[in-house]
Amino acid sequence: MKTLIKIKESGQNIYNKILKKQKPEMKFPIRSLSNVKYDPKKGFFELKGQNKLRTLTVNTVKTFAQTLRMMSFSKELLKTDDIATKREAYYVSKNWGDAKFDEQPESDTVMDDIEAMFGVNREQLGFIPEEKGGEVAGELIVIDKDPDTGKEIKIDCTKFGSGAYSIPSSIEELKFQTKAKFILAIETAGMFQRLVKHSYYKKANCILISMGGVPTRACRRFIRRLSDEMKIPVYAFCDGDMYAFFNIYRTLKVGSGNAAHLSEYFCVPKARYLGITPQDIIDYKLPTHNLKDVDIKRGKDAIKNDPFVHQHKDWEKAIQLQLKMGVRAEQQALAKWGLNYVIEKYLPEKLKNDKTWLP
Amino acid sequence: MQTKLTEIKPIKANELAKKQREISISEFFTKNRHLLGFDNPRKALLTTVKEAVDNSLDACDEARILPDIIVEIKQLSEDKFIVIVEDNGPGIIKQQIPKVFGKLLYGSKFHSMKQTRGQQGIGISASVMYGQLTTGKPAKITSKISKNKPAYHYHLHIDTQKNEPEITREVQIEWDKDQGTKIEIELEAKYQKGKQSVDEYLKQIAIANPYVSIIYTSPEKDKITFPRVINELPKEPKEIKPHPYGVELGVFIQMLKTTKAKTLQGFLQQDFSRVSQKVAQEICEKPKINFNIKPQEVTRDQAELLTKSIKETKIMAPPTDCLSPIGEEAIIKGLKKEINADFYTAVTRPPFVYRGNPFQIEVGLVYGGEIRSDELITLARYANKVPLLYQQSACAVSKSVISTKWSSYGLSQSKGALPSGPCMLLIHMASVWVPFTSESKEAIAHYPEIIKEIKLALQEVGRKLSIFINKKKKSEYEEKKKSYIEKYIPHIAIGLKEILDLKEKDETELKVLLQDILERSKK
Numbered sequence: 036m037k038t039l040i041k042i043k044e045s046g047q048n049i050y051n052k053i054l055k056k057q058k059p060e061m062k063f064p065i066r067s068l069s070n071v072k073y074d075p076k077k078g079f080f081e082l083k084g085q086n087k088l089r090t091l092t093v094n095t096v097k098t099f100a101q102t103l104r105m106m107s108f109s110k111e112l113l114k115t116d117d118i119a120t121k122r123e124a125y126y127v128s129k130n131w132g133d134a135k136f137d138e139q140p141e142s143d144t145v146m147d148d149i150e151a152m153f154g155v156n157r158e159q160l161g162f163i164p165e166e167k168g169g170e171v172a173g174e175l176i177v178i179d180k181d182p183d184t185g186k187e188i189k190i191d192c193t194k195f196g197s198g199a200y201s202i203p204s205s206i207e208e209l210k211f212q213t214k215a216k217f218i219l220a221i222e223t224a225g226m227f228q229r230l231v232k233h234s235y236y237k238k239a240n241c242i243l244i245s246m247g248g249v250p251t252r253a254c255r256r257f258i259r260r261l262s263d264e265m266k267i268p269v270y271a272f273c274d275g276d277m278y279a280f281f282n283i284y285r286t287l288k289v290g291s292g293n294a295a296h297l298s299e300y301f302c303v304p305k306a307r308y309l310g311i312t313p314q315d316i317i318d319y320k321l322p323t324h325n326l327k328d329v330d331i332k333r334g335k336d337a338i339k340n341d342p343f344v345h346q347h348k349d350w351e352k353a354i355q356l357q358l359k360m361g362v363r364a365e366q367q368a369l370a371k372w373g374l375n376y377v378i379e380k381y382l383p384e385k386l387k388n389d390k391t392w393l394p
Numbered sequence: 395m396q397t398k399l400t401e402i403k404p405i406k407a408n409e410l411a412k413k414q415r416e417i418s419i420s421e422f423f424t425k426n427r428h429l430l431g432f433d434n435p436r437k438a439l440l441t442t443v444k445e446a447v448d449n450s451l452d453a454c455d456e457a458r459i460l461p462d463i464i465v466e467i468k469q470l471s472e473d474k475f476i477v478i479v480e481d482n483g484p485g486i487i488k489q490q491i492p493k494v495f496g497k498l499l500y501g502s503k504f505h506s507m508k509q510t511r512g513q514q515g516i517g518i519s520a521s522v523m524y525g526q527l528t529t530g531k532p533a534k535i536t537s538k539i540s541k542n543k544p545a546y547h548y549h550l551h552i553d554t555q556k557n558e559p560e561i562t563r564e565v566q567i568e569w570d571k572d573q574g575t576k577i578e579i580e581l582e583a584k585y586q587k588g589k590q591s592v593d594e595y596l597k598q599i600a601i602a603n604p605y606v607s608i609i610y611t612s613p614e615k616d617k618i619t620f621p622r623v624i625n626e627l628p629k630e631p632k633e634i635k636p637h638p639y640g641v642e643l644g645v646f647i648q649m650l651k652t653t654k655a656k657t658l659q660g661f662l663q664q665d666f667s668r669v670s671q672k673v674a675q676e677i678c679e680k681p682k683i684n685f686n687i688k689p690q691e692v693t694r695d696q697a698e699l700l701t702k703s704i705k706e707t708k709i710m711a712p713p714t715d716c717l718s719p720i721g722e723e724a725i726i727k728g729l730k731k732e733i734n735a736d737f738y739t740a741v742t743r744p745p746f747v748y749r750g751n752p753f754q755i756e757v758g759l760v761y762g763g764e765i766r767s768d769e770l771i772t773l774a775r776y777a778n779k780v781p782l783l784y785q786q787s788a789c790a791v792s793k794s795v796i797s798t799k800w801s802s803y804g805l806s807q808s809k810g811a812l813p814s815g816p817c818m819l820l821i822h823m824a825s826v827w828v829p830f831t832s833e834s835k836e837a838i839a840h841y842p843e844i845i846k847e848i849k850l851a852l853q854e855v856g857r858k859l860s861i862f863i864n865k866k867k868k869s870e871y872e873e874k875k876k877s878y879i880e881k882y883i884p885h886i887a888i889g890l891k892e893i894l895d896l897k898e899k900d901e902t903e904l905k906v907l908l909q910d911i912l913e914r915s916k917k
Contacts, residue, residue: 046893053890053907058915091886091908092915093875100882103889110893134885 038160041153042110046103061089061102063152068292073342078288078304080295080342098145100134105145112161120165121146121157151296156252158205168202168253170227170245173236175261178210179203192242197232199245202257209257213265217386218242220250220258220306222273222283226366226377235378239386242267250287255301258287262305269303270392272382275311275321276363277333280354284308285343308393309385313357316364318391319381322371323362334358347394419498420554423523429833432524435473436590439583440783442477442521443467443592446577447599448511448780449518450481451606453575455510457484458627461606465596467585469613474529475583477521480576485539488546495522495535495577496550496559508633509718509826511780521579523552528582532562537575545569585613590783596620597732598774598781602720602822604728623727631718634826635667637711638677638704640750647697650689658692659685668710677703714745714752717824720779725758725820733818736762737862740820741854748843753825755844757851759859760818762866767816771805775838776822782836789837791821794848803856804863817859821848875912883908 049059063086064070070085091099108127112119119127125142128135136142150157157163171177177190177200189212192200203209219241221227227245230236236243242261246254262269271287273279288306290298316323326334334354337344344350357363369377385391427433431441447463454461464480486494498519522533538545549563587593596610600620607622641649655661662674662685669677678685681699683692692700720728725740740758747753765772775782775791786792792812800806800813807813829839838844887904890896896904 042893046890050890050894050896050904053904053911056907056911058911091911093871093878093912096878096882096886096912100885100889103886103893107889107892131885133881 038153038155039110039113041155042106045152046106049103058091059099060091061099061148061152062086063089063148064296066147066151066293066295068340068342071292071295071342073289073346075346079302080290080292080298082295097134101128101131101136101141101145102148104128104131104134105142106149109149109160109162118161118163120163122165124162147294150294154296156297156300163204164251164253168204168206168251168257169247170199170201170224171242171257172199172227172231173242174213174215174240175242176212178212180208193236197228199227199231202244202253204251204253206253206257206260209260211261211265213242213261213267214240215242215265215267216240218244218258218261218267218269219309219382220244220246220269220271220287221366222246222248222271222279223366226272229374230378233375233378235382238378239382246283246287249282252297252301255287255290255303258306259300259303262303269306270309270386271306272309272366273311274363274365275313275316275357276365277326277330277337277354277357279311280308280350281333281337281341285341289343307389310381310391311364311366311368312391312393313353313360314391315385316357316360316362319369319372321364321368323360323364323368326358326361326363330363331358349394353393418554419552419557420523420527423498423520423554424527427524430520431834432520435582435584436586437784438524438528438581439467439475439477439585440590440592440595442524442579442581442583443479444595444780445518445521446477446479446579447596447608450479450483450575451599451603451779452510453483454481455627455630458630459483460622460625460627463606463608464610465592465608466611467592467613469585470580473582473584474580475585475613476578476580477583478576478578480574482571482574485573485575486537487539491535491537491546491548492550492559492561495519495533495548496552496561498523498552498557509631509716509778509824511778518577519552521581522550523554525579525581526551526554529580531580534578535575536567536569536577538569538571538573541572545571593618595781595783598776598783599779601728601732601774601820602725602776602779602781604724604731621731623731624724628718628720628724631826632713632715634713634716634752635665637668637747637750637752638662638666638707638709639747640827641666641701641704643698643701646701647694650692650697653689655689657686658683658689661689667712673707673709677707680706711747712750712752714754716826717745717752717754719754719756719824720822722756725756725822729758729760729820733760734764735760735816735818736866737859739855739858739862741851743847743851746843746847748829748841751825751827751829753823753828753844753847755847755851756820756822756824757848757855758820758822759855761859761862762816765816765818768814770812770814771817771819773812774818774820776820777828777830777835777838778824779822782838784834785831785836788831790840790845791823791838791848793840794845794852795819795821797845798849798852798856800856803860805859819852819855821851823848875915879909879912883912 052059064082065085065087070083071080072083073080089095121143125136125139128142146157146162149160171192172195173192175192179188179190181188190200224245224247227243230243258269261267271284273283287303290302338351338354369381432438443465450463451461459482462482466478468476470476495518525533532549532551535548536545544566547565547567548561551560551562553560596608600608605622605624605627608620610618649665653661653665655664658678659674662669662677675685680703683696719742722740722742726738729738738760743755745752745754773786775789795812805813805815805817823838829841831837831839883905886908887901890904891901
């Protein structure tokens, strides 16, 4: 297996250096927005190729030891065809004496380092995330396997009543059937529930997905496969603020600066931003809140540093407009015009007019 | 004091004059208590202890006696206290006792050009007055000048109209002490610990005066001993004449009137330091004033010309044997006995001059140990070995500390603030004339020469501190390195063994090699 070989190679390099009495090194791509480039034609964040070298010194010896033990644990998982959640991996380290992790963020970071070092995702290392992948309701049939018998089961996502289907953490084996016209990826669970309750998906013949904030890798991958394999357009429906633009929508569309080594698979390049746009705040006379200092900083940073914004002038204009207005609006602010205004007026109008969207 | 003229109906001048005389010393005192250190009951307690202790120390210094001071504060009721201060000084002769304690502004120190503690306050009689005004009780004084002489015990009031002592009791008593003075003052006060407390003041006195022994009994009946750690008195400061550069016009005119010299040239030579015949003549020649005229005949305008001429004449710096610094060794000993720390250092700068006044700056620094590290550093400011507990932010010392770059010496510092860290600074200015920002004499004025000298001293101790901190960091690093090597190397070996399926023998070899690699590592 590819990952196993990479682990062994990397261990061998370190071992050889030590035998030569030289300081061993590990090489990682730098995981930040500064080491990311964006080509709209490819549609996702790519690494620029800046690396950081971790040389074995007194200051790095602890992380060095922890990284090697984590690699060894990964090897063990792969060899026995087992998996561990990130939390479980953290608890396994408690057997490592002085090399144990005190808090889970430390073990997560080491895991992310190994992912980036080998250019694989954590599932390929045998690790799976804790988090749920998001909720689905609407015109979609998911074909999964019964965990006991291995027999195919068809899950109709219109048959959950007022509930929803939960995206599993590993989705590569799933298959789909659908005739939906589009996917609506929704930021808040509250808005998702309103649309489910009034079975908006029947009226609009669509698939509703609740991202619950920043979409998880599984959620992104799930939407990506629907987008690619079923050829369905994807529209994001979020709050009208900087967090929604850059933490939620941009991550959905092109991936995150922190894990750009994986963006190619964990993003939805064809997604479009339906709303709430800064212009919507004006057009729909939405109740607003003032921008906080962090919002203003995030907006200015995005204009200055975000390669995604650099490639899309429409986004730059939208952010400048929002900074000028000095306010933000939540998607549920539409309730000012009546609880079902979003279903009867806002979404139909927006869906008709793609000039009001953002790239 | 000015009387309000508007309230007075047409009145004859002599009556007015009579009325003006009637303004009593007690009224003056009450109206100016903030200038004299009696702003509030807490400060009144401190000022009373301070005046009495300063007096005792000055007397012992002058008589070349190693001081043994006993301080006791007793609480009588919620706001009534008795302060008792006893010394082993030379004592005061019988006739002088009432005046020293019962007359405001009496004493020899007020205009002297000698480094003493006492010039900083209005004097012990102010405390006697305060006690009398707040409790109506007399001050009780006992003094004895030698083994063979009797001790005298007085009860004194101050006649607040005439500013004269009023003796209510005078007896000869037995005192099992060879010599010394003891004063008891009852007063309205408040006792509180912490910064600006009597306890803190005595501790700071003990630090900067390690040749003094103090036994202190607090109102809570705790007995605190500040032991003597140096059995040698500091160098005796010499009295000097004023240097021409430091003299202001008003004082100059006053000196011209009262001098015993026969000629202007003689006056300049005799009443000032560093004025030779040649210099005296040069001063007079520039404004074309005859140097043989009688000093009393010099007009105001001529006096002004003369003071200007003085500034333009080159005159040798004043002698500096009038200064009595604490000394580097004594500062370190003083700090060591009162503060438990990891590092002590001190610097005594050479004497320097501002406005014709010689002065000398000393700085002591302690670091680490039991000093709290999460706060701004503590400043202990001193003028002529007396702690300054109030008005820290207005003081030239604070300005100098703040404008020194402590980050380069290993302490963190925000802009415009004192540095922070486990550190305390002692800063002492010795001078025959310490310039204060105001009458309350709590903050040293911002003369550029003084600030420069303080900063030079701070930089010197700062450099020593940074050497210490670097050494400490290095040894901490070595410690860390050793423990890290022990802790984590085995895990690198285990990790590699598991990944590459190595043998036990290879794992042992790996550990040895890794240890070797890391011990050579400098980061």
